[in-house]
Amino acid sequence: MIQRNASIQQFKDAFAGGYPVIAVETWEEDITLNMLRAFFNSIFNKKGEFFTFDLQSGLLNSAENNTAPLNPLEALDKISVLTCPGIFVFKDLAGKITDPEIQRRIKNIHHNFRGSNRFLVLLSSNFLLPPEIRREVYVIRHALPEAHEIESIIDDYLEALKKRGIANELSAEDKNQAVISLKGFTGAEIKYALSKICWGKKVIDAGIIPLLHDEKDQMARKDGVLEYVRNSDSINEIGGLENLKEWLIKRKSLFTPEAAKAGIRPPRGLLMMGISGCGKSLSVKAISALWGLPLFRLDMNKVYSGSFGTPEGTFDRAIKNIxxxxxxxxxxxxIEGGISSNTAKDGGTGSHIFSAFLTWMQEKSSDIFVAATANRIDLLPAEIIRKGRFDQVFFIDLPNDTEREEIFKVHLKRRNNKLDDFDIPLLSVATEFWNGAEIEHVVEAATIEAFSRGEKLMQDDLYTIIRGTVPLSRTMAEQIKFIKNWASERAVSASRSDK
Structure with missing residues (x-):
C-alpha cells in the first residue's frame, strides 16, 4: 500500500482529536479506504464496526458482509443510532451536501458521536461545504503521490520490464525528470502513463521524458482552465534580452534537491512587461525548456466565464491543481486584464481573485514558478510589482541594433538560409524601432514571395517587405513613449545596452 506521510499524520491528528465528522478530499478512494481500514484495525483492535456506503452498494458492514439501505438518508439514520465504536465511511455524498436533510443528519451525527469513539468519514475528490455544516466537519486533503512514491512506482515498473527482457537505460537525471513529469497524477494514472508510453519499446531511455511531459495535457484538459503548453523553444532562439537570459540561466538549478540542501529556495516568479511583440511569450516558453519544467497557461477568460463554476471557486481549484x-x-x-483589483465590471469578483492571488504569491510553499506577462503596464496595481511577490520585474523594450541583428539571424537560420548571403547589419538599420514579431513577419513574408517565384531568398526580398510595413512604433508612438517612461523607474531592463 502506498504510504503518504503527510496524509497519515492528518488522519492521526483527526482521530486523536476526536472529530466526529471528517471529510477527506481524495482522488484515490481505494488507497484512502485501505488507509482507514489500517487505522480501524490499529485503533479498535477489530472490536468496533467498520461500515462503508456508496450509492451502488448501499451500507455495507465489512465484518458481516451484509448490505442495508441504498438511500443515503436511511443509511445515515441507521449509523446514527449505533452505539458501538467504529468508523463509518460514506462515499458519494459530496453532490448531496447542500440538501437540508443531509445537513441535518450530519449535524445530529456530529452531536451524537462526540466523545464516543465513533467517526463519520466522507470521501470525495472535492468538498464545497455549505456554511450550515462547516463548523461540524474537519477537512483532510489526502495528498497525491510524493516524489519518492512516484520513483518507487517507476522502479517497480522498470523491474517488471527487465524481467521481460526490456533494458533500462535511464540515467539518474532522466529518472528525476520522469518523476517531475508524473507529479500530480494518482498512482493508477502513473501506471497507465508508463504502460502507454513504454508499450512496444525494446529499450527504456531518455526518449520517454518528453512523452511523459505530454501526459500533462490530459490533466489540463480535465481541469478546463489550465492549458498544458508543449514547446521546443530554446533560450538560444531569443534574440537579445541578455539580462533576462542571464537571470534565468543562473536559476536553472534552483529546483534541485542540491539547492534545497544548500538552503536556497526556488524562485517565486517573474513579471515581464513591455511593448507588444517583443518576445514576452517566447521567453516564457524558453523558461520551460531551459529549466526542464512543465508549463501550464491559466486562461483567465475561462475562469471568469462561469462555465466551470463560480470564478472564485474555479480559480481556487486551478491553484490547487497546479x-x-x-x-x-x-x-x-x-495579467493586467486577467487578475486585477478593478471591480467596476464584475461586482467584486475580480477583487476577490486579485486578493487570493496576492495572498497565494506571498505565502505559497509549493515549487510553482509564476511567469506573468503584461502589455498595459500602467494598469498594473502597485501591489503586483512590489518585492516579495515576483523575484524580478523585467521591462522588454523594442530591440536595439545588436538584438535586431540576432533576431534576423534566428529567423533566417530557422528557414535554412545561409547568413553569409545577407548583410544583417544593414537589415538591422532598416528596421530601427521595429519589434521582434515584425522582423519575423518580414522574413516569413519575404520567404513566401521568393518561394512563389521558385527562387531562394535574397536581401532585396526582405527590403521589399520592410518598405511595405508600418511598424507599431510609428502607429502607437505616444503609447510606447508612455510605457518606456513608466517602466524606467519600476523595472529592470531585459536588454543590455549596445556596445
Missing part, C-alpha cells in the same frame, strides 16, 4: 504538479511553471498572460 500545486499538485509542482515543480512547474504557471503562465499568466496579460
Amino acid at each position: 500545486e499538485a504538479v509542482a515543480p512547474a511553471i504557471l503562465w499568466i498572460d496579460e
Whole structure:
C-alpha cells in the first residue's frame, strides 16, 4: 500500500482529536479506504464496526458482509443510532451536501458521536461545504503521490520490464525528470502513463521524458482552465534580452534537491512587461525548456466565464491543481486584464481573485514558478510589482541594433538560409524601432514571395517587405513613449545596452 506521510499524520491528528465528522478530499478512494481500514484495525483492535456506503452498494458492514439501505438518508439514520465504536465511511455524498436533510443528519451525527469513539468519514475528490455544516466537519486533503512514491512506482515498473527482457537505460537525471513529469497524477494514472508510453519499446531511455511531459495535457484538459503548453523553444532562439537570459540561466538549478540542501529556495516568479511583440511569450516558453519544467497557461477568460463554476471557486481549484504538479511553471498572460483589483465590471469578483492571488504569491510553499506577462503596464496595481511577490520585474523594450541583428539571424537560420548571403547589419538599420514579431513577419513574408517565384531568398526580398510595413512604433508612438517612461523607474531592463 502506498504510504503518504503527510496524509497519515492528518488522519492521526483527526482521530486523536476526536472529530466526529471528517471529510477527506481524495482522488484515490481505494488507497484512502485501505488507509482507514489500517487505522480501524490499529485503533479498535477489530472490536468496533467498520461500515462503508456508496450509492451502488448501499451500507455495507465489512465484518458481516451484509448490505442495508441504498438511500443515503436511511443509511445515515441507521449509523446514527449505533452505539458501538467504529468508523463509518460514506462515499458519494459530496453532490448531496447542500440538501437540508443531509445537513441535518450530519449535524445530529456530529452531536451524537462526540466523545464516543465513533467517526463519520466522507470521501470525495472535492468538498464545497455549505456554511450550515462547516463548523461540524474537519477537512483532510489526502495528498497525491510524493516524489519518492512516484520513483518507487517507476522502479517497480522498470523491474517488471527487465524481467521481460526490456533494458533500462535511464540515467539518474532522466529518472528525476520522469518523476517531475508524473507529479500530480494518482498512482493508477502513473501506471497507465508508463504502460502507454513504454508499450512496444525494446529499450527504456531518455526518449520517454518528453512523452511523459505530454501526459500533462490530459490533466489540463480535465481541469478546463489550465492549458498544458508543449514547446521546443530554446533560450538560444531569443534574440537579445541578455539580462533576462542571464537571470534565468543562473536559476536553472534552483529546483534541485542540491539547492534545497544548500538552503536556497526556488524562485517565486517573474513579471515581464513591455511593448507588444517583443518576445514576452517566447521567453516564457524558453523558461520551460531551459529549466526542464512543465508549463501550464491559466486562461483567465475561462475562469471568469462561469462555465466551470463560480470564478472564485474555479480559480481556487486551478491553484490547487497546479500545486499538485509542482515543480512547474504557471503562465499568466496579460495579467493586467486577467487578475486585477478593478471591480467596476464584475461586482467584486475580480477583487476577490486579485486578493487570493496576492495572498497565494506571498505565502505559497509549493515549487510553482509564476511567469506573468503584461502589455498595459500602467494598469498594473502597485501591489503586483512590489518585492516579495515576483523575484524580478523585467521591462522588454523594442530591440536595439545588436538584438535586431540576432533576431534576423534566428529567423533566417530557422528557414535554412545561409547568413553569409545577407548583410544583417544593414537589415538591422532598416528596421530601427521595429519589434521582434515584425522582423519575423518580414522574413516569413519575404520567404513566401521568393518561394512563389521558385527562387531562394535574397536581401532585396526582405527590403521589399520592410518598405511595405508600418511598424507599431510609428502607429502607437505616444503609447510606447508612455510605457518606456513608466517602466524606467519600476523595472529592470531585459536588454543590455549596445556596445
